[in-house]
Amino acid sequence: MADETYHYDVLIVGTGNAACSAALAALEKTPRVGMLEKASRRDRGGNSALTVLMRFAFNGAEDLRPLVRNYSDDEMRPLLEGLPHRTEAELWDEIMRVTDNQSDQEMLQVHVTESLKTMHWLASKGHDWSPATIRDDNVVTMNGGGAGLQQRNFSILEKAGVVFHYETSAVELVQNGQGRVTGVKALTPTGFATFNAKSVVLACGSFESNPEMRARYLGPGWDMIRLRGVPFNTGDGLRMAMDIGAMPHGSWTTCHASPQDINLPVFTVPSAHSLRDSLTRYMYPWGIMVNTKAERFVDEAWDTRGRTYAAMGRAILAQPSGIAFQIHDAKIRKMNLYTPNYASATTARANTLEKLADELDLDAAKFVKTVTEFNTAVQPGKYNPDRHQLDGKCTAGIYPPKSNYALEIDEPPFEAWPVRCGLTFAFGGLKIDPKTAQTQHVAGRPIAGLYAAGEMAGGLWVGNYASGSGMMAGATFGRIAGTHAAIAAQQS
Numbered sequence: 209m210a211d212e213t214y215h216y217d218v219l220i221v222g223t224g225n226a227a228c229s230a231a232l233a234a235l236e237k238t239p240r241v242g243m244l245e246k247a248s249r250r251d252r253g254g255n256s257a258l259t260v261l262m263r264f265a266f267n268g269a270e271d272l273r274p275l276v277r278n279y280s281d282d283e284m285r286p287l288l289e290g291l292p293h294r295t296e297a298e299l300w301d302e303i304m305r306v307t308d309n310q311s312d313q314e315m316l317q318v319h320v321t322e323s324l325k326t327m328h329w330l331a332s333k334g335h336d337w338s339p340a341t342i343r344d345d346n347v348v349t350m351n352g353g354g355a356g357l358q359q360r361n362f363s364i365l366e367k368a369g370v371v372f373h374y375e376t377s378a379v380e381l382v383q384n385g386q387g388r389v390t391g392v393k394a395l396t397p398t399g400f401a402t403f404n405a406k407s408v409v410l411a412c413g414s415f416e417s418n419p420e421m422r423a424r425y426l427g428p429g430w431d432m433i434r435l436r437g438v439p440f441n442t443g444d445g446l447r448m449a450m451d452i453g454a455m456p457h458g459s460w461t462t463c464h465a466s467p468q469d470i471n472l473p474v475f476t477v478p479s480a481h482s483l484r485d486s487l488t489r490y491m492y493p494w495g496i497m498v499n500t501k502a503e504r505f506v507d508e509a510w511d512t513r514g515r516t517y518a519a520m521g522r523a524i525l526a527q528p529s530g531i532a533f534q535i536h537d538a539k540i541r542k543m544n545l546y547t548p549n550y551a552s553a554t555t556a557r558a559n560t561l562e563k564l565a566d567e568l569d570l571d572a573a574k575f576v577k578t579v580t581e582f583n584t585a586v587q588p589g590k591y592n593p594d595r596h597q598l599d600g601k602c603t604a605g606i607y608p609p610k611s612n613y614a615l616e617i618d619e620p621p622f623e624a625w626p627v628r629c630g631l632t633f634a635f636g637g638l639k640i641d642p643k644t645a646q647t648q649h650v651a652g653r654p655i656a657g658l659y660a661a662g663e664m665a666g667g668l669w670v671g672n673y674a675s676g677s678g679m680m681a682g683a684t685f686g687r688i689a690g691t692h693a694a695i696a697a698q699q700s
């Protein structure tokens with residue numbers, strides 16, 4: 209394979225949502241766009257192909273109309289009653305709240321102010337959404353989920369003549385004497401090849417699929433963790449960029465990790481997507497969680513589900529054997545709170561707490577004591593298991609507390625759902641200029657010709673995250689990266 213075969217204006221590494229958004233934006237300025245993908249064509253699309261939601265700012269139904277073209281206001285109304293708006297100020301506050309005020313403010317400013325514009329831009333490319341039916345605090349879901357979004361992206365990009373190189377792993381950045389990035393060396397099915405480009409966009413995910421990097425940055429126990437997503441995001445883009453002096457940015461010791469069925473496989477790929485939908489275990493706000501010592505270990509509802517789930521995985525991993533049990537009583541089923549994916553969950557059920565403990569191999573006396581103490585601590589108040597807001601119905605006098613949705617667990621049959629931590633992605637990334645997505649050198653100046661987006665751009669998420677944010681940030685900064693990479697290519 210001859211190196212000189214490949215010459216692009218803009219070369220994009222990865223085919224996730226950030227990469228595809230970069231490609232869509234670059235195409236507005238140049239048709240000479242190429243994409244490298246480590247996976248096969250069948251499993252292209254990255255973690256983005258496994259998703260459902262995007263979290264964005266909006267001021268009311270008018271802002272949603274371009275997204276939900278086939279739905280009437282009547283069909284949107286039930287959702288808007290729960291969440292009539294998420295203004296830019298509210299989205300800013302939400303992200304600052306989940307990150308303990310540690311989100312990079314310049315990144316966040318762009319993320320917040322560009323989110324709705326980016327949604328409308330995606331809609332202008334042919335994407336569409338439906339009112340959300342899943343129990344999440346977002347209002348619309350992508351039609352066909354992330355798989356649908358990515359299918360549409362691929363068909364638009366293929367029609368426009370974008371060249372895809374599958375089973376091709378970027379391994380090294382190529383630079384000229386002035387330090388400008390001029391291409392990428394990659395391992396193709398037939399050996400190494402150099403892909404020359406006027407600009408390169410790195411959008412090849414974080415390091416969640418690399419056990420050595422997980423151990424190095426996230427710490428003990430994370431090397432053996434199971435992934436919710438693809439095995440391809442091994443931190444190659446981060447390593448390649450840092451090898452030429454790119455500045456790391458954001459939180460390298462924290463990640464997005466959530467409660468998953470105990471039988472979560474080690475990883476998944478987009479072609480096995482339907483299986484994954486059934487494995488998330490996000491009903492913990494409606495009950496309690498105990499570890500194998502039959503002890504509660506976390507406030508199950510310090511905030512809404514969408515603002516706690518990404519931090520819950522870490523809490524579960526810290527427990528003995530890294531597992532926990534979600535405990536519910538019959539009231540939760542009567543209130544129809546279960547999401548459909550629990551239908552296929554691993555479960556135990558019994559008419560007494562003692563029998564449930566036996567089924568779970570827990571110390572029965574201890575388990576009964578934990579549940580009784582919890583029940584006694586539940587305070588009066590109106591229970592309102594709303595996915596958009598907190599009800600303030602809490603416990604008093606126990607540790608850990610439960611800050612919202614606290615209902616006694618006292619009505620048989622009792623049910624338990626064994627869960628483990630599933631890693632979604634790591635938060636550490638590269639320092640980019642938020643206005644252009646150009647990467648920054650440790651020397652304090654931009655790296656000519658090199659842009660980054662999606663999970664590769666660090667700074668937004670620290671310690672925790674709000675549901676739907678990764679796809680939104682990927683689209684926003686992917687679009688910015690593609691635009692500025694193409695402008696730079698035209699100027700070079």
Ligand SMILES: Cc1cc2nc3c(=O)[nH]c(=O)nc-3n(C[C@H](O)[C@H](O)[C@H](O)COP(=O)(O)OP(=O)(O)OC[C@H]3O[C@@H](n4cnc5c(N)ncnc54)[C@H](O)[C@@H]3O)c2cc1C
Nearest residue numbers: 222224226246254255256260261378437662663676678679
């Ligand atoms: C099961 C699941 C559900 C999720 N649900 C949501 C949701 O509903 N909403 C939300 O906002 N977020 C969700 N997320 C998080 C979301 O997937 C990420 O935030 C988002 O996909 C990141 O996009 P990306 O383009 O940066 O990375 P990805 O989509 O992961 O794309 C990275 C791509 O780079 C490729 N690649 C890696 N290394 C190389 C290399 N060396 N050379 C070439 N290619 C390479 C990979 O194969 C992959 O195609 C979910 C994640 C998972 C796992």
